[in-house]
Amino acid sequence: MKALDELTFDNRFARLGDAFSTHVLPEPLDEPRLVVASDAAMALLDLDPTTAETPVFAELFGGHKLWAEAEPRAMVYSGHQFGGYTPQLGDGRGLLLGEVYNQAGEHWDLHLKGAGMTPYSRMGDGRAVLRSSIREFLASEALHALGIPSSRALCVIGSSTPVWREKQERGAMVLRLAPSHIRFGHFEYFYYTKQPEQQAELAEHVLNLHYPECREQPEPYLAMFREIVERNAEMIAKWQAYGFCHGVMNTDNMSILGITFDFGPFAFLDDFDAHFICNHSDHEGRYSFSNQVPIGQWNLSALAQALTPFISVDALKEALGLYLPVYQAHYLDLMRRRLGLTTAEDDDQQLVERLLKLMQNSGVDYTLFFRRLGDEPAALAVTRLRDDFVDLAGFDAWADLYKARVARDGDDSEAKRRERMHAVNPLYILRNYLAQSAIAAAESGDYSEVRRLHEVLTKPFEEQAGMEQYAQRPPDWGKHLEISCSS
Numbered sequence: 001m002k003a004l005d006e007l008t009f010d011n012r013f014a015r016l017g018d019a020f021s022t023h024v025l026p027e028p029l030d031e032p033r034l035v036v037a038s039d040a041a042m043a044l045l046d047l048d049p050t051t052a053e054t055p056v057f058a059e060l061f062g063g064h065k066l067w068a069e070a071e072p073r074a075m076v077y078s079g080h081q082f083g084g085y086t087p088q089l090g091d092g093r094g095l096l097l098g099e100v101y102n103q104a105g106e107h108w109d110l111h112l113k114g115a116g117m118t119p120y121s122r123m124g125d126g127r128a129v130l131r132s133s134i135r136e137f138l139a140s141e142a143l144h145a146l147g148i149p150s151s152r153a154l155c156v157i158g159s160s161t162p163v164w165r166e167k168q169e170r171g172a173m174v175l176r177l178a179p180s181h182i183r184f185g186h187f188e189y190f191y192y193t194k195q196p197e198q199q200a201e202l203a204e205h206v207l208n209l210h211y212p213e214c215r216e217q218p219e220p221y222l223a224m225f226r227e228i229v230e231r232n233a234e235m236i237a238k239w240q241a242y243g244f245c246h247g248v249m250n251t252d253n254m255s256i257l258g259i260t261f262d263f264g265p266f267a268f269l270d271d272f273d274a275h276f277i278c279n280h281s282d283h284e285g286r287y288s289f290s291n292q293v294p295i296g297q298w299n300l301s302a303l304a305q306a307l308t309p310f311i312s313v314d315a316l317k318e319a320l321g322l323y324l325p326v327y328q329a330h331y332l333d334l335m336r337r338r339l340g341l342t343t344a345e346d347d348d349q350q351l352v353e354r355l356l357k358l359m360q361n362s363g364v365d366y367t368l369f370f371r372r373l374g375d376e377p378a379a380l381a382v383t384r385l386r387d388d389f390v391d392l393a394g395f396d397a398w399a400d401l402y403k404a405r406v407a408r409d410g411d412d413s414e415a416k417r418r419e420r421m422h423a424v425n426p427l428y429i430l431r432n433y434l435a436q437s438a439i440a441a442a443e444s445g446d447y448s449e450v451r452r453l454h455e456v457l458t459k460p461f462e463e464q465a466g467m468e469q470y471a472q473r474p475p476d477w478g479k480h481l482e483i484s485c486s487s
Contacts, residue, residue: 001048004056009069010107011098013180016205019198020186021073025066026095027116027126029159029171032062035134035442036450037155038141040458041177044152046102052155061175062157063115070098070110074118078192079185079252080302082286087192089185089252090120093128096181107209109181110154114173127163130156131439133172134450136263138438140176142430142457143260148238149231151261152177156450158442170443178261180210184303185252191306203310206256221310226319229300231258233323236296237330240289241338242426243269243366247279247483249287249295251302265483268429270474272359272366278483297323338370339402340378340421341409351405354398362390365473367429374421377414378406426460427471433478434470 014021037052051057059065066072074091081089095118097110113136114128133156143150154175161171182202190199207214207224217223235258239246246253247265255261267278274290282288287295300323304316311319328349335352336344359369369388373381382399389395412420430453438449456470464470 002046003048004051004054004060005067007045007047007067007069007100009067009071009098010101011069011071012107012209013075013096013099013109013182013205014071014073016201019195020202021075021091021096022119024072024074024095024116024118026063026072026097026112026173028063029157029161029173031160032058032064032157033159034058035130035156035158035172035447036137036454038137038153038454038458040144041141041152041154044102044106044108044177045100045154057155058157061112061155062159062173063112067098072097072112072115074120075181075186076120076189077183077185077252078189079183079250080188080299081250081252082282082284085188085192086252088120088189091118092121092124093118093126094176107179108177109179111176111178111181112173113176114171125163127161127171128173129163129165129169130158130172130443131169132264133174134439134442135266135435136174136176138430138435138450138454138457139263139266140261141454142460143244145458145460146238146242146426146429148242148244149235149257149259151181151255151259158447176261178255178257178259180206180255180257181261182206182256183252184254184256184299184306185250186256187303187306188251191309196309199306199309203307210257219311219315221307222315222319225304225307225311225316226322228256228258228303229319229323230326232296232300233326234258234330235260236292237327237334239292241331241334242429243272243289245269245276245278245287245289246292247282247287249292249299251299254299254303267432267483269366270431270479271363272356272369273363274356274360280483293324293327296327334424337424338421340374340406340417342412342420343409345405345408348405351398351401354401358389358391358394358398362388364388367426368471368473370425371422371427371471374418374425376418378403423461427463428456428460428467430457431474431478432481432483433474436478436481 039049042049072095076090078087078089094113095115099107101107117126137153137156140150140153157173159171163169163171211224214220214223245267253262265279276289277285438453441449456467
């Protein structure tokens with residue numbers, strides 16, 4: 001394990017130069033203090049988890065200190081926001097402090113969000129508030145624990161710095177980790193500003209560092225784009241299978257690596273609702289739960305347009321054609337496993353769709369239904385779950401199909417089936433009301449609930465003694481929380 005002053009930096013993105021980012025120092029927070037830290041994320045940097053409780057930890061990630069080898073840079077990019085193109089965006093409140101590599105040879109961006117104003121802050125103050133920082137921290141680590149590709153979060157540092165949003169709040173910083181923070185919008189920026197040399201340099205950077213295996217293909221850039229398409233299709237399949245709503249799928253929030261990042265008004269489904277809109281600023285429902293699949297394809301098309309200097313239009317269209325088949329294959333595979341099935345049949349898609357329609361019409365809790373379906377033998381489980389549905393005849397018809405399907409699937413013991421289903425059906429998810437309760441306590445100076453909730457969410461599939469309150473349906477007030485982009 002390393003101490004904080006033993007991190008090894010290799011700032012590859014910074015070396016691209018001033019066309020790609022601007023040198024900016026973080027603005028320190030007043031009275032920085034540790035809110036929560038992730039031992040698992042610290043391990044990615046080979047850091048001793050006990051260092052999180054030291055004063056220098058809060059000073060480093062609260063903007064007061066900086067490693068001599070760090071090169072803090074605000075990245076420039078553009079993007080399509082709610083369907084309209086914005087010519088210049090960039091890190092308006094974030095800084096890439098530098099890139100650290102661990103003993104395994106993995107490189108990790110240290111990206112500090114809430115670090116103050118940059119040339120890309122536009123009308124903003126460059127700050128993040130405690131509530132949004134806590135939400136991003138919890139979401140990053142919760143998605144990773146579920147097996148959904150995501151950026152990671154090392155820590156949240158709180159402060160006494162006043163920040164104005166709808167009301168006065170306290171400033172905070174969250175330290176995010178990812179192999180890269182390059183977005184679709186990076187490529188769009190250089191494409192639309194007609195900077196072909198810089199765009200080619202960016203493409204080489206991404207290809208060499210993040211998709212080196214594509215160098216072996218006849219058309220490396222095309223091979224890279226195919227991989228990006230497939231990774232994003234798989235990521236969104238996992239979002240849909242686990243009921244995760246991102247909320248702001250702008251192209252500047254889409255990772256070139258196919259990982260979830262830039263968490264804003266996200267939510268996990270409580271009651272199943274395909275039309276759920278988690279961002280109350282999304283008045284048209286562009287980023288509703290059911291729209292995430294087509295929007296993923298739309299965003300990849302926007303990236304494809306930016307890559308036309310390197311790849312033929314016909315080849316790009318062919319690669320985009322992979323998106324839906326790859327998505328459907330991953331989604332159906334995961335939904336089969338969530339239903340306890342180990343084989344594939346042609347009617348499985350219809351079995352899933354019929355169930356989701358019944359859940360939609362009855363307001364059934366999405367997470368708890370699948371968990372309870374694996375608690376007992378199929379016939380007993382569906383009998384116990386029947387009362388959750390309004391359309392009893394419809395559910396009975398589905399249950400008969402499901403029981404017959406399970407019978408055809410194999411002769412595993414019920415214990416093995418239960419173990420298999422519980423390994424993919426979480427008991428604990430990051431429900432908005434749980435996050436809000438933890439945030440309310442943190443805003444009053446009590447960080448214990450944030451830390452407890454984080455610990456529960458790191459083991460979402462394991463039943464944890466004394467944590468029953470985290471595996472309940474939300475109270476009515478908890479289903480109607482309004483979450484916006486404001487942070």
